[in-house]
Amino acid sequence: MxxxxxxxxxxxxxxxxxxxxxxxxxxxxxxxxxxxxxxxxxxxxxxxxxxxxxxxxxxxxxxxxxxxxxxxxxxxxxxxxxxxxxxxxxxxxxxxxxxxxxxxxxxxxxxxxxxxxxxxxxxxxxxxxxxxxxxxxxxxxxxxxxxxxxxxKMRKELLAKSFSFGEAIQALEEKLGDMEHHFTSFSDLTASGDHEEAKKIVNKLDARLTEMETHMEQIPELLNTIDTVYSVEMEDVQEGYQTLLNQKYIFPEDVNMEENIQEVNQEIERMKQAINQLHLKEMDSYKTNIESTIDELFDVMEVEIKAKTQVTTLMNKLTKIFYFLANQDREFSLELDRISQSYVLFKNEEDLHKELFSHLKEQKVIVDRIDEQLEEQSIPYSEAHDLLEKAFDQLEELSRSYESLSDILYSYRTKELSIKNELEEMEQDLRDMKRYVEAKHLPGLPEEYLQLFRYTTNHLQSLSSEMARPRLNMEEVVKLYDMCEEDLNHLAEATEEIVDQALLTELTSQRLYRHKEEHPAVMETIKYSENLFIDEYDYETALKMVKEKLESIEPGAYSEVQERYNKEKAV
Missing domain, CATH: 1.20.120 (Four Helix Bundle (Hemerythrin (Met), subunit A))
Known part of the structure; x- marks a missing residue:
């Protein structure tokens, strides 16, 4: 194509x-x-x-x-x-x-x-x-x-139950009367054809009626609350307050009962006036104020009534605790005198006792003063109760302090007996260490060890002498005891160390002696170690020499010697 x-x-x-x-x-x-x-x-x-x-x-x-x-x-x-x-x-x-x-x-x-x-x-x-x-x-x-x-319907109800609305009936009737004018306006506007304005009148009438219905529902209930609750409660408050005054009750300065009672009554009157004027939006505030203040008034009186019983109970307890503390102080004084004859006190016990006794007298003055005020009816029971509770707590604390101070006194004798027993054990330990070293048949002991032994012996003798005094200075005794305990521990460690070094030197030398044929220098080392061992009692250096020579020839051999020694020693 x-x-x-x-x-x-x-x-x-x-x-x-x-x-x-x-x-x-x-x-x-x-x-x-x-x-x-x-x-x-x-x-x-x-x-x-x-x-x-x-x-x-x-x-x-x-x-x-x-x-x-x-x-x-x-x-x-x-x-x-x-x-x-x-x-x-x-x-x-x-x-x-x-x-x-x-x-x-x-x-x-x-x-x-x-x-x-x-x-x-x-x-x-x-x-x-x-x-x-x-x-x-x-x-x-x-x-x-x-x-x-x-x-x-509302007008009929207002007429039939007018008594239940109290003085608010007048304001309610006036509001109903105002509605007649709105009905007339509605008719005129409807006749003239202004239905939009007529609708506004209808809505306004509906809102007014709804408000009136609410008022007519709330007012009887509010008035009933005032008559059957608030008024009755205030009568109880006033009657109770007067009864307490007749019984010579005193109320705290920051609580003015008469002013508060008057204020509640005035608040109730203001609430009634607000109801009469149909100001019902304020009712919650009135009710809260009135109810809370009435509760406070009842609480104040209840506190004082309850406090009176509590004060009586506390005064009885305080009488007993003062008696108990007086005996406690007297017994402590006797014990303090007895202990001070046998021991020089060094924990400020006498000053502490004076301080406790001073606090005891202070609390007695406080309680006696409150008792006088109660007799004179010049102090509220609630305040008296708070003060007496504080005094009671202070006295309980004083009692515990007396007990603690007594424990300190008794500790002198306990400590003395404990140290005496410990001293006997220390002296026995010293003798045991001496026999232990002697049993090892060592050629002699290093001067440093002998000095430690003598030092420990002297301290034990000083402690024994101090313990023999007719009036012990426990502060010095405790100081010497601590020194002796520390010295004895050091001596025990040194004793064990010297014996171990001496015996390990002998065992290590025996093991090293096996190698004398192939290592001629071995005998020279053993001989030099023996000189240190026998002549100078330097067991530490003697052991070090044979140990190092053995390890250089047979690594690990010393550990075997030491392990065998520890096993035999444990048995």
């Missing part, structure tokens, strides 16, 4: 494709225009023209007329301007589609779609508004009829 034929076929196919595409786009636009036109036609039937004509014929005045005129103007605007505008946009879209101006057609369609949506929403709103305006008179009349029934 010739190339020219291919080109012709391609052009034909391109033209066909373009034609099909253009046809499809035009078809899509025409369908959308038809859809929008159907919405416009449906919308024309939705516009509440007949209702608007009925509203136009209806007699209205005032705000009702203003609202009706506004709705009619919007209906007219829909018919005269907005619907024809949509028609024009659809025509423009159709013309643009015919001329293949698809972008222009799309813009016109979108504008028409948005306008139709707005018209549909406004049409529904206008229809609802017109229905409401047409039914406003009827709705107002139905509601006012219901309100009148409530009003007459």
């Amino acid at each position: 010739a190339p020219e034929l291919y080109i012709v076929l391609a052009i034909i196919l391109l033209v066909i494709s373009v034609y099909i595409g253009v046809y499809y786009i035009k078809k899509k636009h025409y369908n959308k225009i038809d859809e929008l036109d159907e919405r416009k036609t449906k919308l024309q039937s939705m516009v509440p023209v007949d209702k608007a004509n009925s509203l136009d014929r209806m007699m209205t005045t005032g705000q009702s007329k203003e609202q009706a005129d506004k709705v009619l103007k919007e209906i007219d605007d829909v018919e005269v301007k907005r619907l024809p505008s949509v028609e024009s946009l659809l025509f423009d879209a159709e013309q643009a589609t015919d001329r293949y101006r698809f972008k222009q057609a799309t813009a016109a369609q979108e504008q028409a779609d948005a306008e139709l949506s707005a018209l549909e929403e406004d049409s529904n709103r206008l229809g609802q508004t017109i229905d409401e305006l047409l039914q406003r008179e009827e709705a107002n009349l139905k509601k006012i009829d219901s309100i009148k029934k409530r009003y007459h």
Whole structure:
């Protein structure tokens, strides 16, 4: 096939494709225009023209007329301007589609779609508004009829139960009287066709009646609370207060019972006045203040009544504890005198005793003064109770201090006996160590060890001499005892160390002697170690020499010697 034929076929196919595409786009636009036109036609039937004509014929005045005129103007605007505008946009879209101006057609369609949506929403709103305006008179009349029934029922109840509202009856009747004026205004506005203003009157009457119903429900209950609760409780408070005064009770300075009683009575009167003036929103505040203050007044009296019994109990306890402490002090004084004859006291016991006795006298003065004030009836029982409780706590603490101080005194004798027993054991330990060293048949002992032995012996002798005194200085005794204990521990360690060094030197030398044939220097080391061992008693250096020589010839051999020695020693 010739190339020219291919080109012709391609052009034909391109033209066909373009034609099909253009046809499809035009078809899509025409369908959308038809859809929008159907919405416009449906919308024309939705516009509440007949209702608007009925509203136009209806007699209205005032705000009702203003609202009706506004709705009619919007209906007219829909018919005269907005619907024809949509028609024009659809025509423009159709013309643009015919001329293949698809972008222009799309813009016109979108504008028409948005306008139709707005018209549909406004049409529904206008229809609802017109229905409401047409039914406003009827709705107002139905509601006012219901309100009148409530009003007459309320007036009958107010007359039948006037006694239960107290002095508030006058304010309630005045409020009902004010409603008559609103009923008249409603009738006038309805007759003149101003149904919007009439609706406001209806709502105002409904709110006033609801408020009145609430007042008529609350007031009897509030007045009953005042008469049967607050007044009765205040009578009890005043009667109880007077009874306590007659019994010579005293109240704390920061609690002025008479002023508080007067304040509650005044608050009750203010609450009554607020009820009479129908200021019921303030009731929660009044009730809270009155109830909390009444509770406080009862609490104050209850505290004083309870405190009187507690004071009596405490005074009995204090009498007993003073007697007990006096005996405790007397016994301690005797014990202090006895112990001080046998021991030199060094823990400030006498000054501590004087301090305790001074505190005891101070508390006695305090309690006696409170007792006098109670006799004179010049102190509230609650204050007396608090002061006596503090005194009781102080005295219990004093008793514990006396016991602690007594324990210190008794500890002198206990410590003396303990140290005597320990001294005997220490002396026995010293003798045992001496025999232990002698049993090892050592050639001699290092001078340093002998000095430690003599030093320990001298301290034990000093302790023994100090313990033999007719009046022990326990501070010095304890000091010497601690020194002896420390010296003896050091001596025991030194004794064990010297014996171990001496015996290990002998065992190590025996092990080292095995190597004398192959190592000629071994005998020289053993001989030098023996000189240190026998002549100078330097067991530490003697052991060090043979140990190092043995390890250089037979590594690990010394550990075996030491392990065998420890096993034999343990047995």
